[in-house]
Amino acid sequence: xxxxxxxxxxxxxSGKSFLTSSxxxxxxxxxxxxxxxxxxxxxxxxxxxxxxxxxxxxFSDFIRKKxxxxxxxxxxxxxxxxxLISGAHDxxxxxxxxxxxxxxxxxxxxxLDYDSVLLDLGAGTSFNTLDFFLISQHGIFITTPEPTSxxxxxxxxxxxxxxxxxxxxxxxxxxxxxxxxxxRFGSGSVSKPECMIKVIAxxxxxxxxQLQDAFSAFRFKLIINQVRKHDNAALGMQMSRMxxxxxxxxxxxxxxxxxxxxxxxAVCQQxxxxxxxxxxxxxxxxxxxxxxxVQSAGKQMVFNYM
Amino acid sequence: xxxxxxxxxxxxxxxxxxxxxxxxxxxxxxxALQVYQPGSLASYSFFSxxxxxxxxxxxxxxxxxxINDQARKDYNEELISRGELNAEKVASPAVKKPxxxxxxxxxxxxxxxxxxxxxxxxxINQSQLIGDILAQNALCGADLKKIRSELGVEIEQIAQExxxxxxxxxSMEEDHIARLPAAVFxxxxxxSYLKCLCLEPVEELSTRYMDTVARFPQK
Ligand SMILES: Nc1ncnc2c1ncn2[C@@H]1O[C@H](COP(=O)(O)OP(=O)(O)OP(=O)(O)O)[C@@H](O)[C@H]1O
Ligand SMILES: [Mg+2]
Numbered sequence: 050x051x052x053x054x055x056x057x058x059x060x061x062x063s064g065k066s067f068l069t070s071s072x073x074x075x076x077x078x079x080x081x082x083x084x085x086x087x088x089x090x091x092x093x094x095x096x097x098x099x100x101x102x103x104x105x106x107x108f109s110d111f112i113r114k115k116x117x118x119x120x121x122x123x124x125x126x127x128x129x130x131x132x133l134i135s136g137a138h139d140x141x142x143x144x145x146x147x148x149x150x151x152x153x154x155x156x157x158x159x160x161l162d163y164d165s166v167l168l169d170l171g172a173g174t175s176f177n178t179l180d181f182f183l184i185s186q187h188g189i190f191i192t193t194p195e196p197t198s199x200x201x202x203x204x205x206x207x208x209x210x211x212x213x214x215x216x217x218x219x220x221x222x223x224x225x226x227x228x229x230x231x232x233r234f235g236s237g238s239v240s241k242p243e244c245m246i247k248v249i250a251x252x253x254x255x256x257x258x259q260l261q262d263a264f265s266a267f268r269f270k271l272i273i274n275q276v277r278k279h280d281n282a283a284l285g286m287q288m289s290r291m292x293x294x295x296x297x298x299x300x301x302x303x304x305x306x307x308x309x310x311x312x313x314x315a316v317c318q319q320x321x322x323x324x325x326x327x328x329x330x331x332x333x334x335x336x337x338x339x340x341x342x343v344q345s346a347g348k349q350m351v352f353n354y355m
Numbered sequence: 356x357x358x359x360x361x362x363x364x365x366x367x368x369x370x371x372x373x374x375x376x377x378x379x380x381x382x383x384x385x386x387a388l389q390v391y392q393p394g395s396l397a398s399y400s401f402f403s404x405x406x407x408x409x410x411x412x413x414x415x416x417x418x419x420x421x422i423n424d425q426a427r428k429d430y431n432e433e434l435i436s437r438g439e440l441n442a443e444k445v446a447s448p449a450v451k452k453p454x455x456x457x458x459x460x461x462x463x464x465x466x467x468x469x470x471x472x473x474x475x476x477x478x479i480n481q482s483q484l485i486g487d488i489l490a491q492n493a494l495c496g497a498d499l500k501k502i503r504s505e506l507g508v509e510i511e512q513i514a515q516e517x518x519x520x521x522x523x524x525x526s527m528e529e530d531h532i533a534r535l536p537a538a539v540f541x542x543x544x545x546x547s548y549l550k551c552l553c554l555e556p557v558e559e560l561s562t563r564y565m566d567t568v569a570r571f572p573q574k
Contacts (some may be wrong), residue, residue, distance in 0.1 A: 078399070131362035194396060196396060196399040196400070199396060199399050199400065202398060203399075203400055203401050203564075206508075221539075222539060224539075225539040229537065229540075237403060247359075251523075251536075252536055252540035252543065252544075253540070253543055254518030254519050254520075255517070255518060255547060257518070258518060281396065284396060287390045288397050290370070290390070291397060291398055291401065294360065294363075307500065311428055
C-alpha cells in the first residue's frame with residue numbers, strides 16, 4: 050500500500066501546491082514511484098508546477114466515465130518516477146463531489162499502486178476536503194507565519210477533529226451531543242471539539258476510548274512556509290505544543306521553509322525550483338522537511354470509516 | 356489524557372519537571388508568555404478573550420508560586436497529599452548522575468478484572484432472585500443494583516470495565532432521576548452496564564429499563 054500524504058492548509062497562497070510538487074519531486078528523486086493528485090478542483094494548478102502545462106487527461110475523466118479506473122487518468126511528468134493526476138478541466142468544486150463519487154475516489158486512491166501518493170487538497174474545510182484529509186494518518190498542515198493563515202489552519206484542524214468524532218455517531222446522537230456541549234460549556238463552545246470530547250468522555254466512555262486510540266494513531270505534520278528573516282523561527286514548535294496541550298492532538302512540527310523570491314521566478318519560467326536553485330536556503334529547507342516527514346512516517350494504516 | 360489546562364498542575368502548565376531550578380522556571384514562564392500573550396502569533400484566534408485571560412492568570416499564579424521557595428514547598432506538599440507527586444525514595448547512593456526527587460503520577464489505579472463471563476452467566480441462570488427480577492415487565496435502577504449484588508460484582512468493577520463515571524452509576528442504581536444524564540446517553544450507559552454483567556438480551560432489557568425510568572415522576 051502506498052504512503053498517502055494529504056496536504057492541506059487554510060488560506061489560499063500559503064504554498065500547498067508548491068510544497069506538494071516539491072515534496073513529490075524529492076520523493077521521486079529518491080527512486081520512489083510517486084504520484085501527486087490535484088484535488089484542488091476548480092483552482093487546479095499542480096500540473097503547471099510539475100511541468101505538465103496541458104495534461105491530456107485527469108481526475109474529471111474518472112468522475113465522468115464510469116468504466117475508467119483512477120490509474121487510467123495518470124499522466125507522466127518530465128521527471129523520472131513522478132506522476133500526476135491533474136485537476137485541470139474540472140469546473141466544479143470538490144465540495145460538490147457527490148457522496149458516491151467521493152467514496153469511489155477514496156477507495157480508488159487507497160488501492161493505487163505507488164510508493165507515495167501526495168494529495169493537494171486546496172483551501173477550505175468542506176466535508177469532502179476533510180474526508181480526503183482523513184484518508185491517512187499522515188496529514189500535513191501548511192501555514193505561513195501570518196495571523197490570517199494561522200487562523201485558517203486552526204479552523205481546519207478543529208474541523209478535522211470534529212469530522213473524525215462525527216464518524217463515530219449517527220446524526221441524532223451527534224445532534225444530542227452538540228446540544229449537551231452547549232448546555233455544559235455555553236454557546237461559544239459549539240465550534241470547540243475539545244469541549245465535545247469532554248462530554249463524550251463522560252457520556253460515551255467507550256467511544257471516547259476508541260477516539261483516543263484513533264487520535265493517537267495520527268501522525269499529523271505542520272510546516273511553516275514562506276518564513277522570512279525576521280519571523281519567529283520557534284513559531285511552529287510553539288503551535289505544536291499548544292495544540293497538544295489544549296486540543297490533545299499530536300502534531301509534529303516538520304520545519305520552516307524560508308521565503309525566497311526565486312520561487313516566483315521558477316514558477317514563471319516553468320522550471321523546477323529545486324533544480325535551478327538547489328543551493329538556496331529554501332531548497333535546503335525543503336529537503337530537510339521532506340527528510341523529516343519520511344523519517345517519522347511509521348507504517349501506513351488502512352482506514353475504513355466509510 | 357485531555358485534561359483541561361486549569362486541571363494541570365503548575366509544573367505541567369509551564370512544561371517543566373518538578374525538580375526544575377529557578378532559571379528553568381523563569382525561562383519556561385517567558386516561553387509561556389510568548390505563546391499566550393494577546394499579541395502572540397502562535398495562539399492567534401485559538402482562544403477567546405476570556406479563555407486567554409484565564410490561562411494567563413493561571414500562568415502568573417504558577418510562576419509566582421514556583422519561583423518562591425516557601426510557596427513552592429507548600430505547593431509540593433499539596434501535590435504530594437493529592438497523590439500527584441511522589442516523594443521518591445532515592446535508591447542507591449552509588450549513582451552519581453542527578454536524580455529527580457519527584458515523579459508526577461496521575462492514576463495510581465489498579466485494574467480489577469471482572470470474574471470470567473462464563474461464571475457470571477452460570478450464576479445468572481441459577482439465581483432465583485435474578486430470574487424473578489428479569490421476569491417482571493419493569494426494570495429500574497434498584498433492580499440492577501440487586502442483580503449486581505447478587506452476582507457479587509462491585510460497582511467499582513463496573514466503573515473500571517465500562518469507564519462510566521462512578522457518580523453516574525450510583526445515580527442509576529439509586530434511581531436518582533434528577534441526576535441521570537439525558538436519555539440518549541443513559542441508554543448507552545445501561546447497555547454497557549448490562550453487557551458488563553452478561554445480562555441478556557441487552558436490547559430488550561435496556562428498552563425495558565428506559566421505559567421504566569421514563570415513567571418515574573420527574574423531580
Ligand atoms: N517558500 C516560498 N517562498 C516564496 N514564495 C513562495 C513560497 N512558497 C510559495 N510561494 C509562492 O506563493 C504562491 C502560492 O503558492 P501555491 O500556489 O503553492 O499556494 P496554494 O496554497 O496552493 O494556494 P491555493 O490554495 O490557491 O491553491 C506561489 O505562486 C509561489 O510563488
Ligand atoms: Mg494550490
